Amino acid sequence: MKKLFLLIIFLIANYGNSQIISEELVKKHLYKLSDDNMEGRRAGTKGIEKAAKYIESEFKRIGLEKFEGLDSYRQNFQERGLSLFNVIGCIKGEEKKDEFVIISAHYDHLGTKDNLEGDKIFNGANDNASGVAAVLALAEFFSKNKINNRTILFVAFTAEEMGLLGSRYFGKQVGPEEVIAGINIEMIGKESPFGPKTAWITGFDRSSFGKIIQKNLTDSEYKVFPDPYINQRLFYRSDNAALARLGIPAHTFSTSPMDKDLDYHQVTDEANTLDPYTISETIKAIAAGTSSIIMGHDTPSRVEITKD
Ligand SMILES: [Zn+2]
Numbered sequence: 001m002k003k004l005f006l007l008i009i010f011l012i013a014n015y016g017n018s019q020i021i022s023e024e025l026v027k028k029h030l031y032k033l034s035d036d037n038m039e040g041r042r043a044g045t046k047g048i049e050k051a052a053k054y055i056e057s058e059f060k061r062i063g064l065e066k067f068e069g070l071d072s073y074r075q076n077f078q079e080r081g082l083s084l085f086n087v088i089g090c091i092k093g094e095e096k097k098d099e100f101v102i103i104s105a106h107y108d109h110l111g112t113k114d115n116l117e118g119d120k121i122f123n124g125a126n127d128n129a130s131g132v133a134a135v136l137a138l139a140e141f142f143s144k145n146k147i148n149n150r151t152i153l154f155v156a157f158t159a160e161e162m163g164l165l166g167s168r169y170f171g172k173q174v175g176p177e178e179v180i181a182g183i184n185i186e187m188i189g190k191e192s193p194f195g196p197k198t199a200w201i202t203g204f205d206r207s208s209f210g211k212i213i214q215k216n217l218t219d220s221e222y223k224v225f226p227d228p229y230i231n232q233r234l235f236y237r238s239d240n241a242a243l244a245r246l247g248i249p250a251h252t253f254s255t256s257p258m259d260k261d262l263d264y265h266q267v268t269d270e271a272n273t274l275d276p277y278t279i280s281e282t283i284k285a286i287a288a289g290t291s292s293i294i295m296g297h298d299t300p301s302r303v304e305i306t307k308d
Pocket of ligand 1: 106127128160186187
């Protein structure tokens with residue numbers, strides 16, 4: 001059994017997903033979600049509505065189920081006078097269907113600024129159309145390779161840029177003890193400071209999640225490292241934080257060089273500044289690296305709940 005399991009991970013890392021998780025698929029999602037007609041995907045605007053419709057249509061095409069208790073892919077809520085919604089799709093598990101693994105990325109961004117000269121649209125290609133492209137590609141991959149004994153929830157969180165509103169709301173709707181892991185993806189469109197075929201994981205030492213990923217990628221060319229920008233407190237600044245505060249081992253994968261990314265939160269964060277190869281290789285590594293958790297063989301340790 002162990003051998004079979006290792007073989008499956010090896011196949012995912014090296015061959016299994018190369019057909020499904022391709023640069024073409026990544027580019028399709030990336031260019032669509034960061035197009036000017038999405039108007040910067042600010043939560044509560046017409047632009048983000050277009051992005052949500054695209055994500056929903058992809059969930060439908062892929063054949064995802066709806067999340068328990070919802071009659072559509074939308075999880076609606078009101079906050080700050082705005083009608084907001086996360087978009088959630090599901091692949092039910094087999095033997096461990098009551099154990100959830102979340103694969104997430106925020107789909108909102110900053111919108112537009114009318115008083116700017118020239119380009120007024122914050123397209124948010126790296127932040128975070130790249131992460132949503134990963135969620136969609138992973139949904140397609142796990143839907144075609146049904147290795148999940150655990151139930152996978154694919155979540156596009158809203159209003160991250162307004163202070164993690166979508167992930168905080170989502171966190172209130174789940175029993176934290178039922179959630180085995182949170183796999184969050186942010187800004188994977190630029191080559192990592194560690195070089196090609198590498199990514200970093202936030203909060204690496206806060207659970208055994210990162211070590212499990214490293215173990216599963218031992219035979220792969222792709223390597224993951226602890227977050228090199230500890231002073232930027234990135235563990236607390238993305239949607240994983242809303243889940244980690246509940247004790248869930250929820251971490252963020254990223255590749256971006258945060259110390260020298262001149263496009264971060266600028267109108268220049270456009271799809272043509274990104275590297276589809278980095279994105280597709282990173283998605284494949286996330287598929288292989290998390291597969292033992294998704295299959296139910298590994299369970300990361302919980303995050304200690306602190307007031308920090
Ligand atoms: Zn972001």
